[in-house]
Amino acid sequence: MVDDRDGRPTMRAGESLERSARGAHAVEDFLAEAARLAPRAGAGRLVFSLDATMSRQPTWDRAAELQAGMFDEAVGQGGLLVSLVYFRGIGECRSSRFVGDAAALKRLMSGIECRSGFTQIGRVLGHAAATAREAPLAALVHVGDAAEEDIDELAGRAGDLALLGVKAFMFQEGDDPAAAKAFAEIARLTGGAHCRFDAGSAGRLASLLRAVAAYASGGYPALARAAERGGEGARLLVGSLGRDRGAS
Numbered sequence: 688m689v690d691d692r693d694g695r696p697t698m699r700a701g702e703s704l705e706r707s708a709r710g711a712h713a714v715e716d717f718l719a720e721a722a723r724l725a726p727r728a729g730a731g732r733l734v735f736s737l738d739a740t741m742s743r744q745p746t747w748d749r750a751a752e753l754q755a756g757m758f759d760e761a762v763g764q765g766g767l768l769v770s771l772v773y774f775r776g777i778g779e780c781r782s783s784r785f786v787g788d789a790a791a792l793k794r795l796m797s798g799i800e801c802r803s804g805f806t807q808i809g810r811v812l813g814h815a816a817a818t819a820r821e822a823p824l825a826a827l828v829h830v831g832d833a834a835e836e837d838i839d840e841l842a843g844r845a846g847d848l849a850l851l852g853v854k855a856f857m858f859q860e861g862d863d864p865a866a867a868k869a870f871a872e873i874a875r876l877t878g879g880a881h882c883r884f885d886a887g888s889a890g891r892l893a894s895l896l897r898a899v900a901a902y903a904s905g906g907y908p909a910l911a912r913a914a915e916r917g918g919e920g921a922r923l924l925v926g927s928l929g930r931d932r933g934a935s
Contacts, residue, residue, distance in 0.1 A: 730766030731825040731904040732785060733757075734818060735792075736811045738831030739775035741803040745886065746860055750830060751796040753893040755789035757900035760913065767904045771795050772814060774807035782814055806835045808869070812844035812855070819851040825903035826879070827853055828896070832860040834869035841869055845876040854879035856899050856924070858892065861885060880927035882920075894920030902928075 735754070739747060758767055768785035769792055779802075783795050808829065815827040827848065834841070848855060855877040857870035862883065874881040884891040898920035902910040907928060913921035 730768045730787060732768045732770070732818075732823065733825055733899065733903040734772055734782075734811075734815045734827045735769050736772040736808075736815075736827065736829040736831075738806060738829075738833065739773040739799060739801045740806065740833070741775075741801050742832065744801040746830065746832075746892075747796070747799070747801055749889050749892065750896075751793055753889065753896055754792055754796075756893050756897045758787075758789045758792075760897040760900040760904070767900050770818065772811050773799060774804070774810065775799075776802040776804040778807075779804070780807045780810045780814075806831065806833050808834055808873075809836050809841055809844050812841065812848060812873070815853060815855075816844070816847045816851055819848070819853050824851070824853050826856060826899055827877075828856040828858065828899045829870075830858045830860070830892070832866060833863055834866045836869070838869050838872060842872055842876060845873040849877045853877060854902075854928075856895075857881045858895055859883045860892075874927070878928070880924050882923050882927075891919060894918055895923070896920070898924045 735757075737743070737747060737750060754769075757769065760767075766787065768787050770783055770785045771792060772780070772782040774780040786792050786795065808831070811829060812827070815824065818824050845855060855873050856879045857874050859866050859870050859881065860883075867881070867883075871881040873879070882895055884895065898910060898913055898918055901913040901918075901921060902924065905912075910921055910924055910928070914925045
């Protein structure tokens with residue numbers, strides 16, 4: 688789990704969450720795969736966060752398929768390393784090691800089932816900050832539809848990311864006003880972007896993920912080139928980041 692204090696993965700002493708046999712095996716498989724895969728040096732590092740609470744299963748399944756586009760976009764830009772982070776259930780928040788190809792990331796995602804629970808975006812932000820302190824982190828991307836935490840606490844965590852030079856790209860499914868407010872504030876504080884998509888717009892989510900991959904692997908110039916090629920997601924992100932090009 689991601690510790691509340693510094694965002695590092697840890698397990699609480701005596702923790703006893705009830706899991707189905709299938710769910711327990713899925714977590715064990717996730718951790719084993721995460722430990723086995725080794726990172727590749729020299730590529731842009733990206734934390735890819737997904738809300739895995741109960742309502743998110745359709746989007747989780749779509750994201751597992753669409754994430755391949757991120758690695759395709761990074762080809763020729765120096766490559767991409769992605770660490771998957773997800774939260775679900777009662778206090779469960781896990782992260783993988785960095786992986787460098789779509790097949791590896793899909794294996795990590797394939798055994799995870801969404802479960803009811805509250806959002807844990809603050810812990811994701813804390814984990815991203817801890818990761819950035821260990822080695823440069825190009826960006827954080829979060830995909831979700833809700834934000835149930837105190838917005839001032841989230842702002843504090845976002846401020847830590849901003850001080851480390853990490854932009855947060857907050858992709859919101861639907862139009863929940865609380866989520867919109869929190870996602871927009873996190874994006875504003877980190878100099879990132881808040882973009883919306885709906886359940887039927889898999890193409891837009893795919894385009895946004897490719898755009899973030901371009902930025903993570905090649906900075907603003909790569910993002911601008913992607914926008915010039917006609918990428919919808921890249922155009923949206925250029926519009927958000929264009930005022931802050933020097934930070935890239």
